Amino acid sequence: xxxxxxxxxxxxxxxxxxxxxxxxxxxxxxxxxxxxxxxxxxxxxxxxxxxxxxxxxxxxxxxxxxxxxxxxxxxxxxxxxxxxxxxxxxxxxxxxxxxxxxxxxxxxxxxxxxxxxxxxxxxxxxxxxxxxxxxxxxxxxxxxxxxxxxxxxxxxxxxxxxxxxxxxxxxxxxxxxxxxxxxxxxxxxxxxxxxxxxxxxxxxxxxxxxxxxxxxxxxxxxxxxxxxxxxxxxxxxxxxxxxxxxxxxxxxxxxxxxxxxxxxxxxxxxxxxxxxxxxxxxxxxxxxxxxxxxxxxxxxxxxxxxxxxxxxxxxxxxxxxxxxxxxxxxxxxxxxxxxxxxxxxxxxxxxxxxxxxxxxxxxxxxxxxxxxxxxxxxxxxxxxxxxxxxxxxxxxxxxxxxxxxxxxxxxxxxxxxxxxxxxxxxxxxxxxxxxxxxxxxxxxxxxxxxxxxxxxxxxxxxxxxxxxxxxxxxxxxxxxxxxxxxxxxxxxxxxxxxxxxxxxxxxxxxxxxxxxxxxxxxxxxxxxxxxxxxxxxxxxxxxxxxxxxxxxxxxxxxxxxxxxxxxxxxxxxxxxxxxxxxxxxxxxxxxxxxxxxxxxxxxxxxxxxxxxxxxxxxxxxxxxxxxxxxxxxxxxxxxxxxxxxxxxxxxxxxxxxxxxxxxxxxxxxxxxxxxxxxxxxxxxxxxxxxxxxxxxxxxxxx
Amino acid sequence: xxxxxxxxxxxxxxxxxxxxxxxxxxxxxxxxxxxxxxxxxxxxxxxxxxxxxxxxxxxxxxxxxxxxxxxxxxxxxxxxxxxxxxxxxxxxxxxxxxxxxxx
Numbered sequence: 001x002x003x004x005x006x007x008x009x010x011x012x013x014x015x016x017x018x019x020x021x022x023x024x025x026x027x028x029x030x031x032x033x034x035x036x037x038x039x040x041x042x043x044x045x046x047x048x049x050x051x052x053x054x055x056x057x058x059x060x061x062x063x064x065x066x067x068x069x070x071x072x073x074x075x076x077x078x079x080x081x082x083x084x085x086x087x088x089x090x091x092x093x094x095x096x097x098x099x100x101x102x103x104x105x106x107x108x109x110x111x112x113x114x115x116x117x118x119x120x121x122x123x124x125x126x127x128x129x130x131x132x133x134x135x136x137x138x139x140x141x142x143x144x145x146x147x148x149x150x151x152x153x154x155x156x157x158x159x160x161x162x163x164x165x166x167x168x169x170x171x172x173x174x175x176x177x178x179x180x181x182x183x184x185x186x187x188x189x190x191x192x193x194x195x196x197x198x199x200x201x202x203x204x205x206x207x208x209x210x211x212x213x214x215x216x217x218x219x220x221x222x223x224x225x226x227x228x229x230x231x232x233x234x235x236x237x238x239x240x241x242x243x244x245x246x247x248x249x250x251x252x253x254x255x256x257x258x259x260x261x262x263x264x265x266x267x268x269x270x271x272x273x274x275x276x277x278x279x280x281x282x283x284x285x286x287x288x289x290x291x292x293x294x295x296x297x298x299x300x301x302x303x304x305x306x307x308x309x310x311x312x313x314x315x316x317x318x319x320x321x322x323x324x325x326x327x328x329x330x331x332x333x334x335x336x337x338x339x340x341x342x343x344x345x346x347x348x349x350x351x352x353x354x355x356x357x358x359x360x361x362x363x364x365x366x367x368x369x370x371x372x373x374x375x376x377x378x379x380x381x382x383x384x385x386x387x388x389x390x391x392x393x394x395x396x397x398x399x400x401x402x403x404x405x406x407x408x409x410x411x412x413x414x415x416x417x418x419x420x421x422x423x424x425x426x427x428x429x430x431x432x433x434x435x436x437x438x439x440x441x442x443x444x445x446x447x448x449x450x451x452x453x454x455x456x457x458x459x460x461x462x463x464x465x466x467x468x469x470x471x472x473x474x475x476x477x478x479x480x481x482x483x484x485x486x487x488x489x490x491x492x493x494x495x496x497x498x499x500x501x502x503x504x505x506x507x508x509x510x511x512x513x514x515x516x517x518x519x520x521x522x523x524x525x526x527x528x529x530x531x532x533x534x535x536x537x538x539x540x541x542x543x544x545x546x547x548x549x550x551x552x553x554x555x556x557x558x559x560x561x562x563x564x565x566x567x568x569x570x571x572x573x574x575x576x577x578x579x580x581x582x583x584x585x586x587x588x589x590x591x592x593x594x595x596x597x598x599x600x601x602x603x604x605x606x607x608x609x610x611x612x613x614x615x616x617x618x619x620x621x622x623x624x625x626x627x628x629x630x631x632x633x634x635x636x637x638x639x640x641x642x643x644x645x646x647x648x649x650x651x652x653x654x655x656x657x658x659x660x661x662x663x664x665x666x667x668x669x670x671x672x673x674x675x676x677x678x679x680x681x682x683x684x685x686x687x688x689x690x691x692x693x694x695x696x697x698x699x700x701x702x
Numbered sequence: 703x704x705x706x707x708x709x710x711x712x713x714x715x716x717x718x719x720x721x722x723x724x725x726x727x728x729x730x731x732x733x734x735x736x737x738x739x740x741x742x743x744x745x746x747x748x749x750x751x752x753x754x755x756x757x758x759x760x761x762x763x764x765x766x767x768x769x770x771x772x773x774x775x776x777x778x779x780x781x782x783x784x785x786x787x788x789x790x791x792x793x794x795x796x797x798x799x800x801x802x803x804x805x
């Protein structure tokens with residue numbers, strides 16, 4: 001332990017430990033103890049929020065980085081240390097995770113009220129929150145990695161929460177395995193970093209692996225293809241971040257992860273866990289060389305555009321949001337790549353609020369529409385769900401980057417940084433087109449869901465969608481599913497209970513106003529992350545190119561909104577089966593986008609086919625080569641055993657039996673002498689006497 | 703033929719009679735009597751070798767024979783008691799029928 005005496009720093013571990021403890025306790029609860037488990041989860045989260053706010057205040061007073069390390073285990077002659085740290089970045093993340101998490105916990109009370117496995121749900125949520133907070137405060141790449149893996153585990157558990165639905169079980173596996181691919185890179189990077197610098201502690205009074213001496217040493221070494229070691233390690237760590245944050249080659253799991261309950265989608269797959277990758281890159285930022293950051297920026301920009309394209313043609317309300325999340329994560333990576341920690345993390349924080357809001361709003365819509373998720377079967381919900389509509393609209397405008405909303409400031413900072421990037425203008429153009437598409441697809445979604453008139457789901461479509469989306473699909477008979485569809489079609493949607501709408505309203509306030517902590521005139525957030533104090537100065541806007549970029553991005557947003565309105569809002573969509581406006585215009589492109597640009601299919605015929613082949617080959621190898629060798633040896637051993645048994649039976653036993661028979665025969669012979677007649681013995685004696693006498697006489701004569 | 707040889711001859715005859723009786727008689731009592739005869743033949747030998755030996759002045763042979771006769775009397779008593787016990791058990795004293803100890 002270091003000698004610093006700040007209470008909050010020394011006890012920072014309580015923040016992740018409390019939700020973990022709550023998870024541990026509620027794991028032992030019975031299914032019926034719903035209130036207790038929810039109390040545990042929400043109570044522990046509230047305490048964590050209080051502690052996080054306290055830590056945040058501490059950072060406001062004194063923004064220097066505080067670390068606590070302790071020796072954990074020894075191997076060889078080295079001690080492996082773990083520890084936690086408190087710096088402005090961690091403090092901001094702590095407050096964000098605990099605050100958004102708490103709101104989502106409360107929302108879950110309403111959303112999961114009818115679920116049988118309520119206690120299990122809160123147990124997993126608490127475990128997730130604890131692990132995520134552990135990721136945030138970790139001062140050691142190893143500790144971060146451990147929490148990271150627990151986060152991945154809870155993600156798996158929660159995606160597969162309704163595991164009796166085959167789609168959910170498959171999505172859980174897909175998420176787990178896809179992120180594993182990235183985590184392998186992270187693990188290799190971690191081992192390499194340890195081998196090079198001898199420590200995994202980030203900051204350790206000059207000895208940590210992110211501090212000047214270690215980073216300089218890493219940058220000095222050159223490895224494969226002329227890369228600096230720090231570039232290689234940075235890229236490997238970025239692999240892990242890309243897996244967790246759904247960057248392009250590994251993004252396929254995130255849309256499928258929407259099979260989980262909606263609060264999970266909001267908490268894990270929009271606000272916090274997927275941001276962990278961004279946080280990781282921000283945390284190891286000193287390690288990221290310029291070349292590594294180029295890769296990060298390009299991957300982020302491509303992801304931003306790619307996912308935005310796919311989102312245009314999706315029909316599932318949560319899938320649209322999922323692709324939008326992937327796209328926004330791309331923006332964050334782009335921000336980290338071109339602009340530094342503050343730019344990327346600012347978007348992370350604002351995005352966490354408005355994306356959680358959007359997901360919770362989507363959950364409210366789904367809840368109100370009796371588990372309907374297809375936007376074509378909604379329409380006109382504005383009248384039935386006014387609170388949800390208003391908050392959703394706030395979130396949507398924030399996501400689009402509508403001027404003065406939270407997303408505007410953070411996305412604009414990214415675009416501005418990308419515009420000023422010395423290496424290439426490419427990422428800027430990709431990001432700008434992505435912003436246009438973002439405004440477009442969000443308008444499309446809102447028009448479909450809230451405007452127009454209520455559309456009865458087509459009879460032919462309905463049972464299939466209900467079977468796919470209703471919670472306990474296997475518990476409902478097909479007949480019941482069909483009836484559920486009718487109920488949904490006939491009954492008007494209803495507004496959600498207060499326990500669900502209140503978090504929406506709170507989040508909406510943040511979605512609108514949070515951006516003002518990081519405007520060019522008052523860049524408080526950026527300064528706070530950098531450990532400086534911000535000055536209020538409208539001169540910030542006079543930076544060259546800034547105003548024009550803002551103007552351009554505002555125009556882009558307006559254009560996107562206008563296109564969206566032109567295609568979807570101008571004429572109300574009358575029937576659920578009507579072809580999409582874009583589909584009428586460009587059926588080929590629309591179908592390609594609707595099928596997610598065939599990435600899954602591409603993986604199916606390449607990576608997965610290769611894996612299947614390797615598996616079949618391994619099975620063949622196992623069965624015939626290794627199995628054959630084992631069988632051969634077993635046959636040999638059996639043969640030896642058989643020979644041995646033969647030798648034993650016929651040779652050894654035979655000899656022994658013969659000996660025994662001889663002894664028995666001798667015994668019989670002698671027993672004949674022992675006939676029990678005294679006189680026989682006596683006559684033998686007499687005969688012996690005679691013989692002796694004869695012998696004596698014979699001896700005298702001889 | 704000196705007196706010692708005569709004595710030994712008598713003793714040998716006595717022994718032969720005793721062993722013949724012991725081997726041929728079926729009655730356990732007569733077998734016992736044969737054994738007594740053989741014993742007495744041995745006693746006669748003791749007396750003869752003492753009387754005609756180098757030191758007839760010491761009474762060694764006589765003492766030996768008196769002891770031997772006493773032991774023989776005890777032996778006869780034990781033998782008869784055994785025969786009586788066997789008779790009670792088997793209802794016979796025919797030694798050829800008493801084959802309990804057959805191996």
